[in-house]
Amino acid sequence: MTKFNSIMISVVALAMTAPAAFAADVSRNDRLYDSSGASVAKVSRVADDGDVVIIYKGKVIRVQAETLSNTDGKLMTSLSKKELRRLK
DSSP states (O other): OOHHHHHHHHHHHHHHTHHHHHHTTOOTTOEEEOTTSOEEEEEEEEOTTSOEEEEETTEEEEEOGGGEEEETTEEEESSOHHHHHHOO
């Protein structure tokens, strides 16, 4: 393996762990807001891959880390409440 290949593997591995790094900013009981800015629920659990688990309308929902962002100090998802209801 060349030095270039090992550097590229390191860069790819670091890029793949970016959502998990965001999980460090999310903690249990943080409030999650939908795409319109309306409050959805508190975070029940943060998964190792950065996904968050919430209980919304009596249903356990796993929200993917790719949809999460930290906007103005708020944990936001790019999904609407209607889209959240469809998740499992």
